[in-house]
Amino acid sequence: MHNDLVAALDIGGTKIAGALVDDGGRILLRAQRPTPAREDGETVMRAVEAVLAELAGSPLWPGVGSVGIGSAGPVDASAGTVSPVNVPGWRGYPLVERVRAAVGGLPVALVGDGVAMTAAEHWQGAARGHANALCMVVSTGVGGGLVLGGKLHTGPTGNAGHIGHISVDLDGDACPCGARGCVERIASGPNIARRALAGGWTPGPDGDASAAAVAASAHAGHPVAVASFERAAQALAAGIAATATLVEIEIAVIGGGVAGAGEVLFAPLRRALADYATLSFVRGLVVAPALTGTDAGLLGAAAAAPRPVGSRSAADRAAALGG
Amino acid sequence: MHNDLVAALDIGGTKIAGALVDDGGRILLRAQRPTPAREDGETVMRAVEAVLAELAGSPLWPGVGSVGIGSAGPVDASAGTVSPVNVPGWRGYPLVERVRAAVGGLPVALVGDGVAMTAAEHWQGAARGHANALCMVVSTGVGGGLVLGGKLHTGPTGNAGHIGHISVDLDGDACPCGARGCVERIASGPNIARRALAGGWTPGPDGDASAAAVAASAHAGHPVAVASFERAAQALAAGIAATATLVEIEIAVIGGGVAGAGEVLFAPLRRALADYATLSFVRGLVVAPALTGTDAGLLGAAAAAPRPVGSRSAADRAAALGG
Numbered sequence: 001m002h003n004d005l006v007a008a009l010d011i012g013g014t015k016i017a018g019a020l021v022d023d024g025g026r027i028l029l030r031a032q033r034p035t036p037a038r039e040d041g042e043t044v045m046r047a048v049e050a051v052l053a054e055l056a057g058s059p060l061w062p063g064v065g066s067v068g069i070g071s072a073g074p075v076d077a078s079a080g081t082v083s084p085v086n087v088p089g090w091r092g093y094p095l096v097e098r099v100r101a102a103v104g105g106l107p108v109a110l111v112g113d114g115v116a117m118t119a120a121e122h123w124q125g126a127a128r129g130h131a132n133a134l135c136m137v138v139s140t141g142v143g144g145g146l147v148l149g150g151k152l153h154t155g156p157t158g159n160a161g162h163i164g165h166i167s168v169d170l171d172g173d174a175c176p177c178g179a180r181g182c183v184e185r186i187a188s189g190p191n192i193a194r195r196a197l198a199g200g201w202t203p204g205p206d207g208d209a210s211a212a213a214v215a216a217s218a219h220a221g222h223p224v225a226v227a228s229f230e231r232a233a234q235a236l237a238a239g240i241a242a243t244a245t246l247v248e249i250e251i252a253v254i255g256g257g258v259a260g261a262g263e264v265l266f267a268p269l270r271r272a273l274a275d276y277a278t279l280s281f282v283r284g285l286v287v288a289p290a291l292t293g294t295d296a297g298l299l300g301a302a303a304a305a306p307r308p309v310g311s312r313s314a315a316d317r318a319a320a321l322g323g
Numbered sequence: 324m325h326n327d328l329v330a331a332l333d334i335g336g337t338k339i340a341g342a343l344v345d346d347g348g349r350i351l352l353r354a355q356r357p358t359p360a361r362e363d364g365e366t367v368m369r370a371v372e373a374v375l376a377e378l379a380g381s382p383l384w385p386g387v388g389s390v391g392i393g394s395a396g397p398v399d400a401s402a403g404t405v406s407p408v409n410v411p412g413w414r415g416y417p418l419v420e421r422v423r424a425a426v427g428g429l430p431v432a433l434v435g436d437g438v439a440m441t442a443a444e445h446w447q448g449a450a451r452g453h454a455n456a457l458c459m460v461v462s463t464g465v466g467g468g469l470v471l472g473g474k475l476h477t478g479p480t481g482n483a484g485h486i487g488h489i490s491v492d493l494d495g496d497a498c499p500c501g502a503r504g505c506v507e508r509i510a511s512g513p514n515i516a517r518r519a520l521a522g523g524w525t526p527g528p529d530g531d532a533s534a535a536a537v538a539a540s541a542h543a544g545h546p547v548a549v550a551s552f553e554r555a556a557q558a559l560a561a562g563i564a565a566t567a568t569l570v571e572i573e574i575a576v577i578g579g580g581v582a583g584a585g586e587v588l589f590a591p592l593r594r595a596l597a598d599y600a601t602l603s604f605v606r607g608l609v610v611a612p613a614l615t616g617t618d619a620g621l622l623g624a625a626a627a628a629p630r631p632v633g634s635r636s637a638a639d640r641a642a643a644l645g646g
Contacts (some may be wrong), residue, residue, distance in 0.1 A: 170504075
């Protein structure tokens with residue numbers, strides 16, 4: 001057996017998912033644990049080790065040549081450390097070193113979750129075949145990643161593509177990150193719901209005041225619900241247009257729960273994009289829904305995994321497709 | 324004599340400058356013509372050809388191996404065409420093909436002027452040695468370019484880095500580009516002057532109502548003049564922070580006439596940057612004034628020029644320094 005499999009880890013504030021993935025992007029085995037997010041760092045690490053141990057118990061394990069990790073951010077890929085906002089026990093936590101020790105010294109790569117989702121969409125999703133793309137997750141937060149010149153652009157610390165925290169409203173509402181008017185502060189699910197409630201929208205009998213409930217009202221034509229999605233779409237459009245104007249991208253791929261609202265989001269987004277993406281070289285920009293769904297984190301971690309010399313990483317293959 | 328020289332062209336709305344540049348970045352010969360910007364496209368081209376003919380008359384010319392062009396934008400590097408806003412006779416004008424014909428078929432490369440300035444600053448200026456940088460010109464307009472992963476990031480059409488036309492105020496004033504609240508709409512010299520006048524600032528006895536005159540008043544402590552520069556600095560900071568958050572850069576280099584205002588601009592810019600560049604991986608971002616001055620366009624065009632196979636372009640050498 002050749003070492004043509006990778007072990008992928010997708011680490012979030014709710015769950016730690018692992019998988020063995022082949023070079024065609026097929027998930028051959030899965031393992032998962034809840035993230036003990038309120039516990040100390042070593043307890044969180046034991047959950048990661050339990051996932052790895054379950055994968056390592058498989059007869060497929062000898063075929064694993066490397067490990068790719070996609071983690072909630074911030075991460076520092078150059079230092080191999082993570083500091084996920086929702087996992088307070090991990091601050092500057094040496095995750096790469098600890099995972100490498102747990103897998104007997106195999107090579108390990110780390111990227112942020114926005115970059116991982118982008119790697120997945122570029123490899124198997126809506127960004128496939130595109131040399132220059134922005135991929136985004138619009139959900140509880142707003143994250144993203146970039147493909148530039150056919151390759152995943154991670155930046156030195158693995159955090160590039162953080163479109164949720166660019167300011168599109170420099171005098172706007174304070175964002176928890178410390179800045180004002182960030183895309184996330186306007187376009188995330190909780191902010192869509194907050195704005196609808198503030199505007200007089202009320203939940204139905206089930207009391208559901210989520211962005212999904214606002215989306216259902218918007219589909220039914222409720223003007224406050226429609227307006228809240230339009231405002232989110234405007235902020236997303238300004239951020240996407242800014243990205244295209246700065247680095248030249250041909251497609252923006254949007255996934256995450258809020259993207260599940262469908263045309264309630266995408267129709268005003270396309271209209272607003274025409275307002276903000278005005279220069280000749282960005283006017284052709286296309287917006288598309290993401291395709292890789294809940295496996296995006298695992299597939300992206302697999303795509304980011306290092307490969308033995310002489311082999312080609314999944315990301316390289318994706319790059320070749322894209323270039 | 325080896326072909327280790329390049330011919331550089333810097334094409335703007337006011338002048339067409341040319342030079343022979345060696346691989347150390349020394350300008351060995353210059354030629355220049357006014358841009359007949361109001362004339363038809365062929366008349367403008369004749370001015371370019373006159374500059375090239377003057378360079379070609381030099382005994383150094385046989386050492387020229389290629390031509391690099393930096394042009395006012397928009398450009399389309401993939402098509403080899405230019406459509407400078409201030410040269411209406413050129414719309415989709417096939418500048419690369421025409422220059423190649425004028426120089427007997429030598430290889431020709433085209434980049435936008437913001438990208439050219441960036442190449443110059445990366446090669447010989449304040450961005451030297453930095454693998455990830457944003458370089459900007461703040462003047463009548465606001466332009467820029469990016470160095471990513473040690474290399475000039477031009478984008479497929481040569482327009483990447485257009486920071487002047489990202490929106491940092493999505494409900495803000497209409498910009499001539501069609502969008503709202505663009506960095507240029509707030510931070511360019513004419514907008515600094517406009518805002519000061521609207522706030523009650525009045526020019527001195529000489530009637531000079533330029534941004535430079537506003538800067539002089541700001542140095543003397545005039546509160547409206549100070550406030551106009553502070554607002555420009557805020558918009559620049561939001562744009563620079565957005566760029567750093569999207570692609571990871573370690574330095575932002577600022578040139579152009581407005582940067583000549585010095586601390587009246589740079590002091591509030593550094594303060595505002597702390598407000599908008601909040602995530603861990605962008606907090607170390609440094610701002611510095613540009614160093615290459617009026618030769619930036621020529622040096623950048625030279626850096627962007629293609630080199631013979633087996634040789635290395637100036638940009639590659641700059642990349643090696645940066646990486």
